Amino acid sequence: MRKRIKVQDIVVGMYIDELCGSWMDHPFWKTSFKLEDRNDLTTLQQSAIREVWIDTVKGLDVAMPVEEATEVEVGQQAEQLLRQAAMPAPKPELRVSLEQEMARAIKLQNKAKQAVISMFEEARMGKALPIGEMSALVDEINESVSRNSGALLSLARLKNKDDYTYLHSVAVCALMIALGKQMGIEGDALKSLGMAGLLHDVGKMAVPDDVLNKPGRLTEQEFDMVKTHPRRGWEMLKASFGVDEVALDVCLHHHERVDGTGYPERLSGAALSLAARMGAVCDVYDAITSNRCYKAGWAPADALRKMAEWQDGHFDESVFQAFVKTVGIYPVGTLLKLKSGRLAVVTDQSKQSLLKPIVKVFFSSRSNAPIMPEFVDMSRTQDSIESVEDMAKWDFDLKKLTGVC
Numbered sequence: 001m002r003k004r005i006k007v008q009d010i011v012v013g014m015y016i017d018e019l020c021g022s023w024m025d026h027p028f029w030k031t032s033f034k035l036e037d038r039n040d041l042t043t044l045q046q047s048a049i050r051e052v053w054i055d056t057v058k059g060l061d062v063a064m065p066v067e068e069a070t071e072v073e074v075g076q077q078a079e080q081l082l083r084q085a086a087m088p089a090p091k092p093e094l095r096v097s098l099e100q101e102m103a104r105a106i107k108l109q110n111k112a113k114q115a116v117i118s119m120f121e122e123a124r125m126g127k128a129l130p131i132g133e134m135s136a137l138v139d140e141i142n143e144s145v146s147r148n149s150g151a152l153l154s155l156a157r158l159k160n161k162d163d164y165t166y167l168h169s170v171a172v173c174a175l176m177i178a179l180g181k182q183m184g185i186e187g188d189a190l191k192s193l194g195m196a197g198l199l200h201d202v203g204k205m206a207v208p209d210d211v212l213n214k215p216g217r218l219t220e221q222e223f224d225m226v227k228t229h230p231r232r233g234w235e236m237l238k239a240s241f242g243v244d245e246v247a248l249d250v251c252l253h254h255h256e257r258v259d260g261t262g263y264p265e266r267l268s269g270a271a272l273s274l275a276a277r278m279g280a281v282c283d284v285y286d287a288i289t290s291n292r293c294y295k296a297g298w299a300p301a302d303a304l305r306k307m308a309e310w311q312d313g314h315f316d317e318s319v320f321q322a323f324v325k326t327v328g329i330y331p332v333g334t335l336l337k338l339k340s341g342r343l344a345v346v347t348d349q350s351k352q353s354l355l356k357p358i359v360k361v362f363f364s365s366r367s368n369a370p371i372m373p374e375f376v377d378m379s380r381t382q383d384s385i386e387s388v389e390d391m392a393k394w395d396f397d398l399k400k401l402t403g404v405c
């Protein structure tokens with residue numbers, strides 16, 4: 001039986017089935033393992049992970065009554081949080097369709113990736129960062145997000161292990177802008193948030209590549225090295241001309257947590273700015289939905305559910321709620337199986353409810369064959385969502401499905 005318990009209640013001999021946090025929070029390679037080493041227990045308790053799932057069939061159970069939760073309880077809490085966040089649905093904006101924006105977004109993403117690669121190269125060599133060029137890029141990303149945020153955001157998830165760090169910067173930029181808009185931020189303040197997203201991980205250039213992309217468990221020393229990136233980035237940005245306070249703040253504090261268990265300064269509560277709280281949510285969402293060299297990313301809908309499970313102490317509640325509204329419960333690009341057996345990809349959020357998106361049906365899982373593509377508004381059909389499907393399992397081409405061949 002799976003139980004969620006606090007890290008302080010773990011003992012050697014338990015089977016850790018899942019660590020409740022993103023893989024930037026701990027140095028373990030596997031997240032399921034029998035805990036047999038006392039040093040591993042200390043490492044785990046000193047990490048930013050606060051809770052774990054244990055499997056009492058495969059390892060020891062808790063000896064005394066402790067604070068614990070079952071899967072049903074945790075699932076219900078997460079579901080309730082997501083449903084609360086989903087209502088009311090955000091006001092629809094005047095914008096272009098996903099198909100229309102996708103072609104432009106692909107070009108913009110390629111251009112942005114190249115620009116970020118060269119900026120990171122300059123950073124690696126200790127040169128001044130091309131902030132003016134980055135500022136023009138943020139404007140273009142802002143325009144694309146305003147036309148249709150789903151295009152760039154769904155593309156951003158399709159990273160491969162080699163371009164992860166660069167496209168992660170572009171994705172966090174787009175997410176910060178989309179989230180900022182959702183929270184009513186506009187103009188220069190919105191642009192600052194986008195710039196902060198683009199620059200937040202520049203300090204990773206001070207961490208050796210073989211540590212950053214190590215396909216295995218990090219040693220304590222290596223993990224400490226990775227954790228220097230916020231401060232190293234802050235130093236690089238401080239030395240560059242034209243970087244504003246918001247970018248400096250987000251760079252230094254995007255791994256801080258509202259309960260004070262993050263790094264590097266262990267700030268908590270009011271000491272953490274709104275921008276830093278926004279950065280933390282966007283950063284974790286993009287990291288856990290992306291494929292890494294050592295781990296396949298989660299489907300966006302699953303990632304949101306996990307984040308809702310971890311929410312307490314991990315993220316600012318109102319920022320997380322706004323974030324759910326921003327990407328939707330079923331973000332654009334999510335592959336769904338409907339009760340009818342049809343497979344569909346989410347192409348837009350519905351005006352009625354984020355739980356009933358607009359989808360394009362295109363495949364029958366019952367006959368295992370393509371069907372005539374058709375757009376369906378889930379708020380106006382008898383059919384309903386059965387499950388979120390893993391895009392990798394079905395091997396469909398998201399770009400084709402969303403209209404770009």
Ligand SMILES: [Fe+2]
Binds near residue numbers: 201229255
């Ligand atoms: Fe980071």
Ligand SMILES: [Fe+2]
Binds near residue numbers: 172200201283
């Ligand atoms: Fe990051």
